[in-house]
Amino acid sequence: MLYAAVASLFLASAVLAETPPGFAPNVTAHLDVKYGSKVVTPGLALTKSGNPGQYAGLPAGSRAVNLHGLITGYTSATTLTDGLYVLSSKETGPASYLAPGPPAENPVHPHKYIELLFPQPEGFVVPSSQTAAISKRIGFNITTFAADAKLGDAVRANWFTQQG
Numbered sequence: 001m002l003y004a005a006v007a008s009l010f011l012a013s014a015v016l017a018e019t020p021p022g023f024a025p026n027v028t029a030h031l032d033v034k035y036g037s038k039v040v041t042p043g044l045a046l047t048k049s050g051n052p053g054q055y056a057g058l059p060a061g062s063r064a065v066n067l068h069g070l071i072t073g074y075t076s077a078t079t080l081t082d083g084l085y086v087l088s089s090k091e092t093g094p095a096s097y098l099a100p101g102p103p104a105e106n107p108v109h110p111h112k113y114i115e116l117l118f119p120q121p122e123g124f125v126v127p128s129s130q131t132a133a134i135s136k137r138i139g140f141n142i143t144t145f146a147a148d149a150k151l152g153d154a155v156r157a158n159w160f161t162q163q164g
């Protein structure tokens with residue numbers, strides 16, 4: 001099965017929701033996420049030093065949703081690794097992954113990073129109405145994206161926080 005993951009949306013702003021309070025979509029199925037060596041439980045506060053990969057500088061001062069990555073082509077392993085079926089993809093887009101890089105702020109402000117997993121429709125391409133939003137990243141609206149792209153509902157989610 002193919003999946004598309006919208007990795008790490010950054011939101012400025014319980015049956016156990018796996019997405020932050022007030023965030024749409026409200027997903028209740030858990031996505032196991034390991035970030036670096038850390039197992040992510042919903043809302044876990046991670047330190048910057050634990051970030052795998054590179055930092056991406058994003059403008060401070062806005063409390064918009066930023067798209068940190070949209071990766072298609074995930075397939076599931078057929079055998080368990082540490083009790084999990086690991087999803088992997090050879091693809092790096094349509095929007096390559098940018099690691100969190102929240103700016104230092106006073107007062108400190110934990111940014112929310114949300115991982116959403118959607119089933120990938122057959123022949124999926126980013127709809128033309130969304131190509132600009134994907135490349136702009138800032139102010140990304142997952143609700144309109146999912147509707148325009150006919151993604152249906154997110155099937156699993158998780159999130160963590162990080163502050164600069």
Ligand SMILES: *[C@@H]1O[C@H](CO)[C@@H](O)[C@H](O)[C@H]1NC(C)=O
Binds near residue numbers: 015017021026027028
């Ligand atoms: C999310 O969905 C759960 C289960 O349907 C519900 O209990 C919870 O109130 C919802 N949360 C929000 C913020 O809508």
Ligand SMILES: *[C@@H]1O[C@H](CO)[C@@H](O)[C@H](O)[C@H]1NC(C)=O
Binds near residue numbers: 141142143144
């Ligand atoms: C996304 O767009 C929908 C539909 O226009 C709107 O209701 C919603 O508030 C928007 N979400 C954000 C986070 O701006």
